[in-house]
Amino acid sequence: MSAKKTSRKTLIIGLAVALVFVLAGVFCFSYALETLDVKAEELGASEQPIYEPPFPDYSIVGFENEWGVLLIGVASTLLLFGVGLGVAKLLNKKVKVK
Numbered sequence: 001m002s003a004k005k006t007s008r009k010t011l012i013i014g015l016a017v018a019l020v021f022v023l024a025g026v027f028c029f030s031y032a033l034e035t036l037d038v039k040a041e042e043l044g045a046s047e048q049p050i051y052e053p054p055f056p057d058y059s060i061v062g063f064e065n066e067w068g069v070l071l072i073g074v075a076s077t078l079l080l081f082g083v084g085l086g087v088a089k090l091l092n093k094k095v096k097v098k
Contacts, residue, residue, distance in 0.1 A: 022073040026066055
């Protein structure tokens with residue numbers, strides 16, 4: 001098997017594993033309570049934000065259900081995968097030139 005074919009196979013497997021983690025995160029682990037929030041409630045602490053975050057409580061309006069979160073997770077994974085692959089190719093070209 002050629003190195004290019006092995007490399008492509010490795011990339012596909014890596015992307016598939018990343019997408020499986022997105023699925024598991026959305027459907028299995030997204031219902032877990034945040035420990036710090038629970039402890040803060042037990043101690044009677046309240047939020048005093050110093051600025052208005054762009055996505056309060058990690059939510060985007062219109063994407064509150066599992067399918068919206070899954071869509072955002074898959075899109076983010078593909079975006080980061082593409083950016084990482086692009087950076088890797090640029091670095092590989094620079095190394096070959098020297």
